[in-house]
Every structure is written in structure tokens, then in C-alpha cells.
Amino acid sequence: MATLAHKTIAEAREGLRYGAFSARELLEACATRCTTSQHNAFLTFCLEEAQKAAEEADRHWKKGAPRGLEGIPLAIKDAFCTKGIRTTAGSRILEKFIPPYESTVTQKLREAGALFLGKTNMDEFAMGSSNITSAFGPVVNPWKKASCSAPLTPGGSSGGSAAAVAAHLCLGAMGTDTGGSIRQPAAFCGITGLKPTYGRCSRWGIVPLASSLDQAGPMTKTVRDAAILLEVISGYDPKDSTSAAVEVPPFEKEIGASVQGWRIGLPKEYALEGLAQEVRDLWERGACWLREAGAEIVEVTLPSTPYALPAYYIVNPAEASSNLARFDGVRYTTRVAAEGLLDLYEKSRTEGFGAEVKRRILIGTYVLSAGHYEAYYLKARKTQALIRQEFLDAFKQVDLLLTPTVPTGPFALEEVPHDPVTMYLNDVLTVTVNLAGLPAISVPAGLTAEETPLGLQLIAPPFQEGRLFRAAAVLEDCAQFPYWKEEA
Amino acid sequence: MKDVWESVIGLEVHAQVIAQTKLFSSVPTTFGAKPNTQVSFVDAAFPGMLPVLNRFCVDQAIKTGLGLNAQIMLVSTFERKHYFYPDLPAGYQISQYQHPIVGEGWMEIETEIGEVRRIGIERLHLEQDAGKSVHDLDPHKTYIDLNRAGVALMEIVTKPDLRNAEETVAFLKKLRRTLRYLGTCDGNMEEGSLRADVNISLHQPGTPLGTRVEVKNVNSLRFIAQAITFEIARQTALLVAGQPVEMETRLFDAQTGETRTMRNKEEAQDYRYFPDPDLPPLRLEAAHIAQVQAALPELPDAKKKRLRTTFGLSAYDADLLISEPEFAAYYEETLEALLKGNNHRELTSHEAKIAANWVLGDFFSHLNRTGLSISSTPITPTRLAKLIHLILQETISGKIAKDVFALLETEEGDPMEIVTRRGWAQVTDIATIEALVLEVLAKETAQVAAYKAGKEQLFGYFVGQVMKASHGRANPQIVNAQLKKLLG
Incomplete structure (x- = not known):
């Protein structure tokens, strides 16, 4: 049965405007679903604060002076520091951390009138593509395979946000994307996920994974909703020196506009060996839809693509190992009783961090150490520069690129590969975008033979998110994706 | 070797x-x-x-x-x-x-x-x-x-x-x-x-x-x-x-x-x-560097050279004066104040030298003795300059000036006010001095007789007696002249 929680942001905005329901009713519908959900999508709820915010939202609606997201219930990935609300980043070491400040992105959402239902589960420090590295147990994908009922991975690291949106626990959610952490779970859970251009949104107050790759972005039921949220969270922030002082255009206007005459590139290097046939077929279908909408489809080449994953898995752990050095048991982290300083560090970090985090600290420390820096880190940086340049060159010929988001559909949580390298391969189609600092969107576009979601990815030149919305809306329209429904 | x-x-x-x-x-x-x-x-x-x-x-x-x-x-x-x-x-x-x-x-x-x-x-x-x-x-x-x-x-x-x-x-x-x-x-x-x-x-x-x-x-x-x-x-x-x-x-x-x-x-x-x-790379504009360059203060070597060439100070004095920026500033403010008292007639090197002697001598020992700093001493450059002015104007003798300087430590007001309060102004009135000389000579009949008999070294004795009678205030040059005249 469809509830108010099943609405999109755009639909809810209309309903609130015409008084069909109140923000309190909308919140109530979401809260009920949240608290009875079995997906382990949330780590912390903040429903009391949301209740107060909903009352205020109703007052604003009544006065006829609503803000952009007045009364819209959202879920926030637990990587965003939220003032007075526990923020764990999925890690044991921050289990009790209550930030005394609010991240810029969530502050902007609050100021636009959004309600926060709670903080969503994630891979520990956003390191993972299947949600199994969360210290608090993995999120369960609302979707199931047709052939068996084993719980599926929601993808990662923003698995909690993706599952919460897909299962209609909220109207939209915030994620962060370092190598695909918004787009891959969006694809696995059958929702829209957008990774903005590096610098489009402030990183201030987000627990970082790899600072040069991280971006916050919206995870929503529709492309329009993603545009609505991105407009709110974008903009230069003097507190983040890497945020860009560029204009934020009205993204929502792009929805429904024509792609007539656009050139869409299909990078041939993305036709990987490991790409499932049904994924290849979907990719072709996507190209057809855009061609039918008036765009020209051309093949392009991005020759350095095969080096993206190795480069990514050097830059990411290098920065992560450095960013994680502050979690030392001395200040806000969980402190383990110890004899002396070294013991304090060792015990706090041994108990506080999970296996994947430790692995990346080791790799990162290794690639930055004297004698290895040139061979690994520097080479990875050069590769990254090359990848970016190839993208920019490709964008001289085409307006957008179209690729699949993931090589396969979601797999069962119990089938998550133990070998980290196999696991890392899941990011193969998404990491290039982060390395190049580009914006990209994943749109749910079809189902596997097992009736699980698949996504298509559109990639745009820097700060051309508008193009993404326009073309993604076309794909969305053509795909007529069957959104997740409760089993009867 | x-x-x-x-x-x-x-x-x-x-x-x-x-x-x-x-x-x-x-x-x-x-x-x-x-x-x-x-x-x-x-x-x-x-x-x-x-x-x-x-x-x-x-x-x-x-x-x-x-x-x-x-x-x-x-x-x-x-x-x-x-x-x-x-x-x-x-x-x-x-x-x-x-x-x-x-x-x-x-x-x-x-x-x-x-x-x-x-x-x-x-x-x-x-x-x-x-x-x-x-x-x-x-x-x-x-x-x-x-x-x-x-x-x-x-x-x-x-x-x-x-x-x-x-x-x-x-x-x-x-x-x-x-x-x-x-x-x-x-x-x-x-x-x-x-x-x-x-x-x-x-x-x-x-x-x-x-x-x-x-x-x-x-x-x-x-x-x-x-x-x-x-x-x-x-x-x-x-x-x-x-x-x-x-x-x-x-x-x-x-x-x-x-x-x-x-x-x-x-x-x-x-x-x-x-x-x-x-932190993105720090990029500087050449024009900005030129601005900073133009606003650079005079550095010790240049200042020393200027003090020596403009005022003929010895290398030793100049070195002492530039050894701390506060010293140099004090000295130059004193010169500035003297210049003002002179109706902006250019200072002679003699005047600058007298000022240097006062700063390096009495003023520095005052700082050492009292433990006061340049910013806390009541003997401001203006007051010192006014004192020096009184000497240059022959309002007071060098000896009286030292007493006045000592009083600047504890007494308020301009040096001239202190001199007036104490009645320490130098006596330059010829008639007054003549009266004093006559008074001394009238008392010292035996010595006058001896002098007249050829004991010319007694002249200095008479000068001393007249100065004593004037409480040190009589202008020594005028005393000399009057004695020579009246002793015939």
C-alpha cells in the first residue's frame, strides 16, 4: 500500500503546497516505516528533532513562505557530521562521537527546511562496495533475486542511504562518493544517485575517506528529485579551500528539456570482459533511447581506463591512511585502557578499526613511504592526470558519456567476495569519474534476469551537472523502471 | 696539514x-x-x-x-x-x-x-x-x-x-x-x-x-x-x-x-x-609581491647607513641605536620632535649627535635602572626632545638638564614647566650677573688683591664662586665676560 513515504520529493512538495497533507503526517509516515524496517539502513534516528522541524515546516507552509525543502524527510549518511547527533562513519572508533558542529551540506539542507530522520549505515569510513565493512552490520538491499531469498548487498559505501530511499523509508538521502559510493549502491537498489563535480559541494564537516576524491551528493527516487537536492547543497564554502566559486544554475529546469542534437559518447574501454551480457544489452538500450530522443551516439576512446583502478587503489589508501591518523584514542575517539602512549595507540586503533580500514592504512602507509613514493603514489597521480586529460579531450567531441554503472547486478551478502581485489573490481566503472573530478549520475534503467536493478551512468564535463539531469531524465522516461514494492 | x-x-x-x-x-x-x-x-x-x-x-x-x-x-x-x-x-x-x-x-x-x-x-x-x-x-x-x-x-x-x-x-x-x-x-x-x-x-x-x-x-x-x-x-x-x-x-x-x-x-x-x-597550491601574483615589497620597512643595515651619512653618527653609536627596532624608533621620534620644535629647520649633525648621546646615555641607563620599557616609560620622545631643546636654546645648562631628566621620571609636565617650577632657568641677564660678580668680588677682597698682584689662576676660583652664588644657574660665558671686565 502506497503511503506518504512512497512519494517523491517533487510530489510531496506539491502535496504540502496544496495542503493535501502536513509535514507532520509526511514525517509520521516515514518514521513508522523507518522504525519497523528490517534493512539495518539506519544507525541512529533523530525523530524528536525531526518532529520539531516538521512543526516548524508546517508553520512555514501555513504562512505561505516555504523554503526549498520545507518539510521533506531525508536520511543522511553517517559520514556527515551532524551537531548533537552521533556520527560514526560506520566505525567502532567513532561509536560515541557526537559532533559539536554541523557539516555545510547538512546545514544547507536544514536551512532549506528538510527534516532529518536519522543517520544511515555505511561501509566503515566509506571503504567498501557492499556494506559488509560497517562495524554495525551490513544493510540489506530491499530487492531480492527472483530465484532465491538470500539477502542481497545494497552496494556501498552509501548502502544505508540507497536502501532507505529504495524502501521508501525517506523521500531522499545524502551520500558521499569517493569511487562510486553513491552511484553503485544507487544502481544496486534501483534509485538515482548523483556524484557532483569535485568542488561543487563543500566537504566541510564530512568525515573524509580520500579528500581529493570525496564529494557529497543526492540519492533519490527520481532524477528531478536529485536536481532539487543538488541545487540546495551546491555552492562555494569559504571553509573548504577545494570548493569551487562557480555559479549554481537552476538544475530542475533541465528536466524535460531536449537532448536533440547532443553527441553522446560510448567509451569503448568500458566494454570490459567481466561485463555481464545483460549489462551490455542495457547499455545498448540506453544508447538507443538517447538516439531516439534526437542525440547522436559516437564511440570514443579513453585509453588509460585500465590503469584507473590501480591508480585509485593507491591514491585512495594514501589519503585515507593520512586522514585516519587523527583517530588515535587521544581525543574524541573510543579510548582503550592502555599502558603508555604506544600501547594506547595500538589498542585504540586495533579495536577501533575493522579489517578493511587496517588494510588501507597499511597500503597507504606503504605507498607514501620513502623509496616507494615515486614508484606508487607519484605514478598514480600522473595516471590520474592522464585520465582527466583524456576525459577533457573526449568532451571536445561529445556532450556526455554513457556507460553502465556496475558490471553486474547486486549479489548476495553471503557471496561477497573475500578477496579484496575482486571486490575492488566492482568500482571499475565508477572510479575514473572521481579520479577526473567529473560529475556523473546513475539512473535505474532495467532489471537483470534475476529481476534485480541495473543502472546506467552518464558522465559530464566539470560543472555540467545540468546536462546530466537533462539526459538522465530522458533515460528515466524511456526505462519506465519498476520501482521497488513491498511483497504483497 | x-x-x-x-x-x-x-x-x-x-x-x-x-x-x-x-x-x-x-x-x-x-x-x-x-x-x-x-x-x-x-x-x-x-x-x-x-x-x-x-x-x-x-x-x-x-x-x-x-x-x-x-x-x-x-x-x-x-x-x-x-x-x-x-x-x-x-x-x-x-x-x-x-x-x-x-x-x-x-x-x-x-x-x-x-x-x-x-x-x-x-x-x-x-x-x-x-x-x-x-x-x-x-x-x-x-x-x-x-x-x-x-x-x-x-x-x-x-x-x-x-x-x-x-x-x-x-x-x-x-x-x-x-x-x-x-x-x-x-x-x-x-x-x-x-x-x-x-x-x-x-x-x-x-x-x-x-x-x-x-x-x-x-x-x-x-x-x-x-x-x-x-x-x-x-x-x-x-x-x-x-x-x-x-x-x-x-x-x-x-x-x-x-x-x-x-x-x-x-x-x-x-x-x-x-x-x-x-589545500590547493598557493599561487601568488607578481603585483601582490611588488606591493609587499613597496611597503617594506627600512631594515637595520639601511637605517645604520642613513644615520651615519645623514647625521654623522659614529659606527658604534649607530649600531647601538639600530640594535632593536624600538630603540631606533625612539631615537627617530626624538629627532622628529626636535624638528617640530625647530619649526622644521633641518637638524644639524651636532643636534642629532646630542640627541644620540641623550638616548644612548641617560635614557638607556634610565631604562636599565627602572626596568621600564620604551613603551611604558613616562619619558617619551617628545619630552626628551623638549629637554634637549632647552639645552640647545641655552635655557638650562647641561648640568641642570641632567637634574631635569631625572625629574621627568616622576614629575608630570613639559621639561620647561619643571624648570620653571624649580626656578632653574639659566640666568643670562647681564645686569643680574654683574650684580652677582660685584657681590663676590666685594666679599673676596684678599683674593682680588692677590689676583691683581698677578695670581691669575684665581680667575677660575672667582667663576666658581659666582656660579655658586647663582645656584648654578648663571650662564658661564657671561660670568666669564663680566669677571674679565670687572677685574680689569
């Missing part, structure tokens, strides 16, 4: 930048504040906090670079230097490694025998200071004070151009003076705002440089001289005995005046430097 060993010395000087706020956060930097009261979430390395570069500190570094005749780099980068310590909250220090803001430069020093030597500057870079670990408050605990964490430092590295303790001390004195003139560092070694690590090696003339030893923890010029002398003797003894000098870091022990091993080469840390992804 195979046993002739020459010492080679280079310095790494850490100078705390004079600035209202820290290098990457906006909290104040006042020395001596209560522990942990000047700490932001950035300084304490809370999750998601980002550094924002303080542009004032950048200008201070540019100023210093220009003052050291150095090249200002249009592009420089910030890097992370990693090590674990509780007073380094992020687990890394933000510093500049590969691309410092200031490149090569030089500064000239004068040795004791008057030889001018040009000492090369290798580089200057900006970095953050760490906090302070306090180990002696409790036998079982270490306390951390983060007030200093994040305060801006300039690390100034010299080339190995210094040859001995005397030159090193001369260099540091000159550097300190230059920084103080520039207003970029207060040079206070006791409070630790200027600290130096000394690199010392020995070699035989004409052969490559020897193995260098770094001496840390030397916090006064006297200790630096001691440490160098000790190290030269220690290394010479080793080399003469045919033993190698180990490459190591040594600590200076102020108790014994000796140095001892702190860590050897094997224990050297791997800091895993890499570009800080939170």
Missing part, C-alpha cells in the same frame, strides 16, 4: 609568525593564555574539519623572504608531514616540503674583525606548530595544551656558510633583528618564538663536506655558542683519532653544556610527505 679540520655550520631556524590568528584556523595566538582556551575544532583535528590558509601569514612570509633578499615563489604547495604524537592532533603537520614559498636568498653579517660575510639562505617555508605536552604536572599523566597547535611558523634554512660559534651567533642576532624590524617575528627566544637547530660538520679544507650532526633543543644564543664549541671539539677529537662522526640528531643539555645522542640515522623517521589534498 692533515690534521687541520674546518667546521661547517648550517641553521634551521623556526620563527613564530606575528599574526592575530593561527595558520589554518581563526583562533587567536596570544602567548600565555590558559591551556586549551585557544583551540578550534580544526586545531584539535576533529573529523571533517578543513584547514583554510591565513593570507596574513602568507604576506608575513613574503615580507620575510624579501627582507632576506630571497626569491618569492609564485607557486608553492602545502604537504602533510606524518608522525604520531599526542600534541599533534591530526597525526600530521601541514608544512611545505617540495615547493616552499620562499627560495634562495642571503643576509650579510659582520664578524668581530669587521669582515663582512654573505650567508646564503636556502629556503623559507610556512608550517604549523604542534601543541605542548606537559609531563611534569603529574607523575603518571601527560597533559596536552593545544593553544600552540596550528600557530604559524616560518622555517628558515641557511646554506652551510657559517664557520664557527661567533659567526652563528652574529647571524642569529642579525636575523632576529631583521625579523623584528619586519614585524614578522617577535624574536623572543625565551618564549620559544625563535628557535634554532644547528647542523655541524667538519672537513679538511679542499675536501667534500663531512658527516653532519644536528643539534636540537638549544634555546638561547649562549647555549648555541656552547653547543657549537662542544660539538666542534667532540668531532675534532673523533676525526683526529681516525674515528668516523656518526650522522645523528643530538640534544643539547643546558646543565652540562654538552650534547648527547637523541636518535641515530637508523631511527630517523619516515614522515611520508605528500601534498595536502585539502
